Amino acid sequence: MTSSKFHEQERRRFDRMTRWQLPYSYKNIGLALTAMAILALIGTKIFWDERPEGLKLALNIVLVLGMLIISLAKEKVEDELMQSLRTQSYRWAFVTGVVYALVQPWITVGVSSLLGSSEHATEMGAFQLLFFMLFVQLLSFWNLKRTA
Amino acid sequence: MKNRLKVERAILDLTQEELAQKIGVSRQTISSIEKNRYVPSTVLALKLSRLFEKPVNDFFELEPSDLE
Incomplete structure (x- = not known):
């Protein structure tokens, strides 16, 4: 070959x-x-x-x-428009997921210091990140379909 | 890119739903193309061309912003 x-x-x-x-x-x-x-x-x-x-x-x-x-x-009719919107929604989920993973631990530290507790920045759990990314994908896909 | 899809559809006296069924897409896709919110693929443009019996250039036209 x-x-x-x-x-x-x-x-x-x-x-x-x-x-x-x-x-x-x-x-x-x-x-x-x-x-x-x-x-x-x-x-x-x-x-x-x-x-x-x-x-x-x-x-x-x-x-x-x-x-x-x-x-x-x-979708009921899965055509090229749906494929295009789906691709956009996965892009949204990926980018926001990475930003969320980088920023969220520091927000936890900031909020806890404002409230007077001494919480340290910790790595987030895999399920928290997966839930967030899937949530963003489904929400953005729904929104893109609504406005297409 | 602007298009005359709505006009061509009216010439054939087709609803969005009927046109969508003929080329195998959803009614929403036809609506999005007519509103210039979605630019179809070459395959879909050629399916429309076959249905309207006209070259693609007759109902899709580039705008100056597409050439920048």
Whole structure:
């Protein structure tokens, strides 16, 4: 196999992977999982004095998985306009996610020093960042669709 | 880029929904193109050209700002 043929096959494989999406019906599954995880996270926080860390981790996984399913599900008519808006929304999510990861720990320090506590800048958790990025992607995609 | 999509659609007496179905996109895409909010791909422009039986240049036109 020549080098150019190899690169062509690689490019096609990469294109197929990039364009891969879940069917539209999965959007409802994602919504149900997300809603269930949010309600369970809030409910266990309020009504459970010592919530097991394992349960919190499991609910965080369900939350992020649900949002990812919504993000990957096709629209009713998934055409080139939707693809373009989707690309823009992922760009928004990526850039704001990086800025959020860099800035958020220092905001925590600033706010806590204003309130008189001595909290140090700490690295944020992976789920916090994933939730933020998926939230920005879904929100910006919804907003772009609304104004397109 | 400006376009005459609305005029061409009126000539064929098509609604946005009907035109969208004929070229396999959503009604929102047709609406966005007509409002100059979205520039379609070459493939979509050629599908429109085939439907209107006119060259693409007859209903899509570059503006001076596109040439800067």
